[in-house]
Every structure is written in C-alpha cells, then in structure tokens.
Amino acid sequence: MxxxxxxxxxxxxxxxxxxxxxxxxxxxxxxxxxxxxFPDRVLNFGIxxxxxxxxxxGLSAMGYIPxxxxxxxxxxxxxxxxxxxxxxxxxxPGNLVSVGGSFDYGALGGTHHSPGDVDALLSIPNVQILxxxxxxxxxxxxxxxxxxSRISYFRLSESSNHEAFVSGDDSMSVVKRxxxxxxxxFGPIMGSVLEAIAGEDLNLIYINEISQKCIDLAxxxxxxxxxxxxxxxxxxxTAQIFFSKPLSNDVRIVFEGISRSFNHSYGNFQDQMEKAxxxxxxxxxxxxxxx
Amino acid sequence: MGEIDQxxxxxxxxxxxxxxxxxxxxxGILDIIxxxxxxxxxxxxxxxxxxxxxxHGCLALYAVLxxxxxxxxxxLDDFASSSSxxxxxxxxxxxxxxxxxxxxxxxxxxxxxxxxxSMKISGSSGKVYVxxxxxxxxxxxxxxxxxxxxxxxxxxxxxxxxxNQSSTRAVSLGSIRDKFDSFGWxxxxxxxxxxxxxxxxxxxETGHPHAIVAHTIKGFGVSYMENNPAWHHTKLSLDDMEKxxxxx
Numbered sequence: 001m002x003x004x005x006x007x008x009x010x011x012x013x014x015x016x017x018x019x020x021x022x023x024x025x026x027x028x029x030x031x032x033x034x035x036x037x038f039p040d041r042v043l044n045f046g047i048x049x050x051x052x053x054x055x056x057x058g059l060s061a062m063g064y065i066p067x068x069x070x071x072x073x074x075x076x077x078x079x080x081x082x083x084x085x086x087x088x089x090x091x092x093p094g095n096l097v098s099v100g101g102s103f104d105y106g107a108l109g110g111t112h113h114s115p116g117d118v119d120a121l122l123s124i125p126n127v128q129i130l131x132x133x134x135x136x137x138x139x140x141x142x143x144x145x146x147x148x149s150r151i152s153y154f155r156l157s158e159s160s161n162h163e164a165f166v167s168g169d170d171s172m173s174v175v176k177r178x179x180x181x182x183x184x185x186f187g188p189i190m191g192s193v194l195e196a197i198a199g200e201d202l203n204l205i206y207i208n209e210i211s212q213k214c215i216d217l218a219x220x221x222x223x224x225x226x227x228x229x230x231x232x233x234x235x236x237x238t239a240q241i242f243f244s245k246p247l248s249n250d251v252r253i254v255f256e257g258i259s260r261s262f263n264h265s266y267g268n269f270q271d272q273m274e275k276a277x278x279x280x281x282x283x284x285x286x287x288x289x290x291x
Numbered sequence: 292m293g294e295i296d297q298x299x300x301x302x303x304x305x306x307x308x309x310x311x312x313x314x315x316x317x318x319g320i321l322d323i324i325x326x327x328x329x330x331x332x333x334x335x336x337x338x339x340x341x342x343x344x345x346x347h348g349c350l351a352l353y354a355v356l357x358x359x360x361x362x363x364x365x366x367l368d369d370f371a372s373s374s375s376x377x378x379x380x381x382x383x384x385x386x387x388x389x390x391x392x393x394x395x396x397x398x399x400x401x402x403x404x405x406x407x408x409s410m411k412i413s414g415s416s417g418k419v420y421v422x423x424x425x426x427x428x429x430x431x432x433x434x435x436x437x438x439x440x441x442x443x444x445x446x447x448x449x450x451x452x453x454x455n456q457s458s459t460r461a462v463s464l465g466s467i468r469d470k471f472d473s474f475g476w477x478x479x480x481x482x483x484x485x486x487x488x489x490x491x492x493x494x495x496e497t498g499h500p501h502a503i504v505a506h507t508i509k510g511f512g513v514s515y516m517e518n519n520p521a522w523h524h525t526k527l528s529l530d531d532m533e534k535x536x537x538x539x
Contacts, residue, residue, distance in 0.1 A: 020412075040412040046442075051401035051435035058405015061383075061390070062413070081395060086402055090392045091384050 001156045004135035005097060006030040008142045009067055013038055016147070020059050022052055024070030026099070053079040057086035060094045065147055071105070072098035072114035072155070080120055087151045088124045095146055097154045102233050102258060103272035104158040113272075115258040118210060119237045121153055128152045129210040131187030131232075134164040137208050144169060157232075159269060161191040171209035172217045178202040181291050182227040184218050186210065189232035189278060196283035202291075215241050224250035228287045231257035232278065256286045294358075296539060298325060299512050301354040301367055303535050307527040309371030311379050315510035315522045317350035319455050319483075320422060323505055324355045326489035327420055335361065335388075338417030340406055342391045344399025345424040345453065346380040347524075352389070353377050361388035397430030399423070400450065404436050407448040418447045420493070426457030428464055434474070440500040441475035448500045449493065450476075453483065455509040456518075471502035483507035513538040 006027065013019050013034050022045040023031060034042040045052050049070060056066035068075065075098045076083070087094055098117065105112035121127045128150045132138035138154065145152045166173045175194065182203035185193040190206050197204065205218045215238065219227075231237055235257030242253050258276045265275055273279050277286060292300070298321055306312040324341075327333055333341045343352050350370075357364045362376075369375040376385035380394030390406070393399040403421035410417050423433060440448050450471075458464045471478045477497035481488040483505025492503045509523075510516030515538050527535075 046439070048432075048435040048439070050397075050432045051404070051439060054398050054401035054432065055405035055408065055436075055439065058402040058407075059409050060405075061402070062406055062409030064409055082398065085392065085395055086398055 001132065001135045001138055001158070001160055002027070002030065002099060004138045005142070005154070005156055008139050010034045012142070012146060013042060016065070017041070018063060018065045019067060019146075020056075020064045021067045021069065022056055024049060024052060024068070024074060026071060027069055049074050050079040050082050053082035054086045056094055057082070057090060057092050060087070060092040061090070066094045067097060067146070068095065069097045069099075071112060072101040072117045073112065076114070076117040076153070077120055080124075083121070083127075083151065084124045088126055091126075093147075093149050093151065095152045095154065097156060099156045099158070101155045101157060103269055103276065106269045106272035107266045109266055110263050113263055115234045117155065118233045122210075122237065122240060124151070126150050129155070130208065131155045131210060132208050133161040133187040133190050133206070135160065136164040137166060140169065141208070155187070157188040159188045161188060165190055165206040166208060171211070172205065172207050172214040174221055175204040175206050176202075178204070181225040182222040183230060183287060184215075184222070184227060185230040186238075187232060189230055192273075192278065192280045192283055193230050193287075195280035197287055200288065210238060210241070212241055212244065219247070219251070222251055224248065226252045226254065226290050228290050229253060229255045230283065230287065231255060234258050234260050254290050256283070294329075295321065295325060295512070298351070298354045298358060299539060301357070302350045303527065303532060305350055305353065305367050305370040305377075307529075307532050308368055309375075310526045311371040312350045313347040313379075313524050314350065314527070315516050315519070316345070316348045316424075316455075317354075318511050318513065318516070319507045319509040320345070320348045320453050321351040321354070322484045322486065322511070323422060323451055323453065323489060323507070324351050326486055326493060328355050328359050330490050330493060332418070332420060332493050334359075338410065338415045340390050340403075340417065340419050342393070342399045342403040342406070342419065342421040343381060343389075344391070344393055344403070344421050345396065345427050346393030346399070348422075348424075348453075349377075349379070349381040352381060353386075356386070356388045362386065396424070396427040397432040400433050401436045401439070403450075404440050404445060404448060407440070407445045408443055410447055411443070411445060418449060420449045420451065422451045422453060424457055425452055425454045425464060425467060426460070428452065428467065429458060429462050434470075437471060437474040437476065437500075445500045446498050449503065450500070451503045451505055453507050454504050455507045457509070467502075467504045471504070476500045476502045478502045478504060480504040481506070484511055
C-alpha cells in the first residue's frame with residue numbers, strides 16, 4: 001500500500017503543481033526521485049510534527065494542496081490540536097497520510113501503535129477518514145479526494161486484503177448475502193473477517209471510508225437482526241456514527257475490535273493480531289458468539 | 292486626539308461594550324500593528340500578510356483594520372456579541388484581513404512560515420509579518436519554526452516578538468535576541484513603542500528570516516494599567532471607562 005501511495009502521489013506531483021508533500025522524515029527513500037525533480041514541493045520536513053501541520057495549513061491557505069506523511073501516532077495524536085484548529089476550525093483542506101495503524105510496528109511497542117487515531121480524528125468535524133484495504137482502493141481514494149474541500153486522512157496499512165472489495169468510486173460494498181444476520185467490517189481486516197465467517201449464512205458488508213453515508217448504506221442492507229461490526233482499531237470507535245440516529249427496533253449492533261487498554265507487548269504484526277484476537281480463528285468465535 | 296489615542300479609545304469602547312477582551316495585551320502591541328498597516332507594510336491588495344499569533348491581542352488588530360477600511364467601523368460596536376464576526380480571538384473565516392484563527396498559542400508562527408514558504412516557491416515578492424509574545428515563546432512550535440525558517444531560507448518571514456516580559460512570570464527565556472541569533476535569524480532589538488524604530492526595523496532587508504525583538508509595556512498608554520496584571524482579562528465598568536480617559 002505504501003508503494004501505491006508513493007506512485008500515486010509522485011504522479012500527482014508531476015501533474016498538479018499545487019501539490020506539496022511534507023515527509024516527517026519517513027518515506028524519504030521512496031520519494032527520492034520526486035524530491036530530486038521537485039525539491040520545492042517534495043520535502044523531508046523533519047521531525048517536528050506540530051509545526052509541520054500548522055505549516056501545511058499555511059500552504060493550504062495560499063492555494064497549495066498539502067500532503068503530510070508520518071507514522072500514525074505522530075501524524076494524528078501528537079498534533080491533534082493543530083489539525084483541529086489550523087485545518088478544521090480555519091476551514092482549510094489538506095491530506096494526511098499515515099502508516100502503521102494499528103499494529104504494523106508491533107515490535108516497536110506502544111509508542112508506535114495507533115489503535116486510537118480514528119477515534120481521535122472523529123472528534124474533529126470535516127475530517128474524511130479513509131481506511132483502504134487494498135492498494136487499488138488507495139489509488140482510487142487518493143485520485144478522488146486529494147483536492148476536495150476536506151481534511152482527508154488516508155490510513156495506510158502494511159497488511160492488505162488479497163483483493164479490492166469495492167469497485168470504481170464506491171466506498172461500500174456487499175461482499176456476500178445471508179439470512180442469519182450481518183457483519184460489517186472496515187479496511188484491511190476484511191480478508192480475515194471473510195475467512196472467519198466462511199460457510200456462515202451472514203451478510204458481509206465492507207466499508208473503506210468511515211462516514212455516516214457509508215454506514216447508512218450498510219444499515220439499509222442489515223435491515224434487521226444482529227449485526228457485528230469488526231473494527232481494526234479501538235472497539236466501538238464507530239459506535240458514535242452507528243448510534244447518531246435512532247436505529248430500527250429490529251436491529252442489534254455489537255462491536256468487536258481492539259480492547260481499550262495500553263498494550264505493553266512487542267512481537268510482529270501477526271503476534272499483535274493474535275493478542276488483539278483479530279486473527280481469522282479468533283474472529284470466528286468473537287463474531288459467531290453473537291448469533 | 293492623535294490617531295493612536297483614537298485607536299486606544301476604540302479598544303476601550305469595544306472592551307466595555309462587549310464586556311470581553313484582553314485590553315493591556317492589545318495596548319502593548321498597538322504601536323506595532325499600527326506601524327505595519329499605517330506604514331504600508333501590509334495593505335489591501337498587497338501580497339504581504341500579517342498574522343497575529345498572540346490572538347488575544349486582537350482588539351488592537353480590529354481597531355487598526357477598521358480604521359484602515361478592511362471592514363466597517365460599526366462592527367466594533369458589536370464586539371463579542373453572538374452575531375459579531377469580531378470575538379475574543381480572531382477568526383479568519385469571518386473577518387476580512389485576518390489571516391489566521393489564532394488563540395491557542397504557538398499556532399500562528401508555523402502557519403505564517405507556511406504562508407511565507409508558499410510565497411517563496413510561487414515567486415511572490417510579498418512578506419509575512421507574524422507577531423508573537425515572549426510568553427508564547429515558551430511553546431516548542433515557536434522554536435521548531437525558528438529552525439524551519441532558517442533551513443528553508445525564508446528571508447520573507449519577519450517575526451516580531453512582543454517582549455513585554457510575560458515570560459518572566461513562569462519560564463524565563465533568557466536573551467530572545469541570542470536565541471534567534473543562534474537559530475540563524477537576523478535580529479533587530481528595538482523599542483516597540485517607537486514608530487521610527489519600528490518602521491526602520493520592519494523595512495530592513497536582511498536576506499534571512501528576521502526577528503524583531505520589540506520591547507513593550509503591557510497596558511502601554513494608560514498609566515495605572517501598565518504592567519498591572521489585574522487588568523489582563525477583565526470586564527470594564529463605566530467607572531473604568533471614565534478613569535481610562537484620565538489614565539491616558
């Protein structure tokens with residue numbers, strides 16, 4: 001997915017001279033060619049995240065399109081107030097692209113984990129939260145959204161589904177239909193969910209943009225019965241969207257995600273998925289216990 | 292009444308009618324902001340910009356912008372009401388001439404550096420003037436920006452430090468001049484209430500990012516308000532308004 005980010009943005013830097021890329025001292029090798037060709041517009045900005053966000057908002061105020069890139073906790077949680085005020089409150093658009101969510105840097109420990117980035121950003125109005133599950137989805141999302149009027153957050157993962165689960169410009173799809181109930185899942189956890197409920201008579205709905213619109217569309221498919229929402233970030237992060245409107249009395253929503261406690265363990269991504277009980281086998285029991 | 296006294300009266304009037312505002316902070320930076328706009332360093336239609344990073348001094352900015360015609364003077368009478376575009380901190384989405392919605396300290400300076408960088412890469416000849424406080428210079432983002440501006444050779448960025456000795460209340464800054472100097476900035480150190488010194492410093496072409504350390508007195512122009520922390524953020528009464536006239 002990182003490769004798709006680098007190639008999509010490098011193409012856009014060539015085609016659209018409004019784009020300025022600020023790298024928080026990561027991805028510098030990948031962008032070396034763009035940095036050489038466009039030294040004014042592709043910069044290794046350094047390790048100073050709060051100023052990087054405010055500076056990017058200044059670029060946006062002058063008509064440039066900033067693309068700011070760092071590891072999720074340093075891009076989102078550290079400069080959250082800069083995102084809130086300098087972009088949000090000032091009504092300025094821009095693009096934030098993270099890597100690492102939630103446990104890609106599993107062995108680097110809790111400072112580099114980010115199960116809370118989506119939750120944090122949901123506190124800021126007008127942030128568009130994109131959770132691509134596949135590099136093709138990311139490329140489409142970048143093309144469609146990089147120049148829109150919002151703060152677009154692209155949450156890149158090292159893990160990726162084997163296939164894209166949406167086509168064209170869609171952000172939501174019904175992967176399979178069933179009669180026993182429904183499962184809704186987001187971004188790169190989808191492949192594991194599909195495997196987890198193999199052979200079960202369940203609706204399976206995929207979403208790669210966390211928005212009221214996508215969730216409304218998903219709830220139209222759910223209609224009634226139990227619906228398990230599987231989140232590759234803190235459990236019930238999306239509850240505020242699901243419950244922002246009255247639900248039908250016939251629908252019961254439950255959430256299965258990452259528990260809200262500090263994680264002091266190391267190990268690789270796979271180890272972290274085991275610990276968070278997000279592997280296909282663990283997800284199978286977590287999902288099916290609700291039906 | 293001289294122009295500065297008229298502006299001071301506007302500040303008192305806004306603060307009294309709105310029952311809000313940081314009057315001494317606004318009085319302390321009034322001469323600086325007036326020198327920038329009256330001196331033509333920033334004017335309507337020019338490519339140069341002014342960012343008030345210490346947003347709580349906005350009464351001075353509003354008084355100056357209204358006097359220079361950026362918005363109707365009648366707006367001042369309605370300061371801080373629920374329908375007024377003018378509030379206790381400035382909002383760029385509502386006020387012509389306001390470049391940044393500041394209030395949370397340490398945001399305006401890196402934002403201003405982003406404006407200056409944009410001008411540099413687009414070939415604009417404009418400059419960006421940003422006003423920070425010495426208390427605000429406790430924020431790490433100020434020194435991050437000091438690094439960035441020097442690294443990117445933002446010779447079009449001018450940072451005026453309103454040095455009213457606020458930092459002595461908490462964390463002492465030491466020499467602001469030496470600090471900016473060590474970050475590779477050109478530094479001028481002046482009396483922030485001298486129009487002549489301000490004009491000379493604002494007009495300097497240094498080839499580097501330029502810090503102007505302006506020594507000011509909080510509450511300047513009203514004898515009993517000067518350096519008196521009791522007035523920092525207070526509601527003015529009718530009695531206060533009468534006394535202000537005498538204090539000037």
